[in-house]
Amino acid sequence: MSLDKGTKEEITKKFQLHEKDTGSADVQIAILTERIAELTDHLKRTPKDYNSRLALLKLVGQRRRLLDYLNSTDTKRYQALIAKLNLRR
Numbered sequence: 001m002s003l004d005k006g007t008k009e010e011i012t013k014k015f016q017l018h019e020k021d022t023g024s025a026d027v028q029i030a031i032l033t034e035r036i037a038e039l040t041d042h043l044k045r046t047p048k049d050y051n052s053r054l055a056l057l058k059l060v061g062q063r064r065r066l067l068d069y070l071n072s073t074d075t076k077r078y079q080a081l082i083a084k085l086n087l088r089r
Contacts, residue, residue: 002035003031003034003035003038007034008031011027011030011031011034012027012031014030015027015029015030015081015084025066025069025070026070026077026081028066029063029066029067029070029081029085030081030085032059032062032063032066033063033085033087035059036056036059036060036063039052039055039056039059040056043056067081067082067087067089
C-alpha cells in the first residue's frame with residue numbers, strides 16, 4: 001500500500017521548499033495525504049480489511065501531528081498547504 005517511486009518524486013517536486021528539499025513538513029504531509037487517499041479507496045473496495053483500517057488511522061494521526069506542528073511554526077505556509085491539498089480544517 002505504499003506509493004511508487006515516481007509518484008513520490010512528483011509530489012516532492014510539487015511541494016518542496018527549495019531544490020534539495022525532500023523531508024520538510026509540507027512534503028511529508030503531501031505524501032501522507034496521497035497514501036491516505038489510496039488506503040481510503042482500498043477500504044471502500046474491501047471493508048473488512050481491519051489491518052489496513054488501523055494503518056489508515058495511524059497515517060491520519062501522523063498527518064494531524066505534522067499539520068499541528070506546521071500551524072504552530074508557520075501559519076502562512078500551513079494555510080497555503082491546506083488550500084493546495086483541499087483539506088478541511
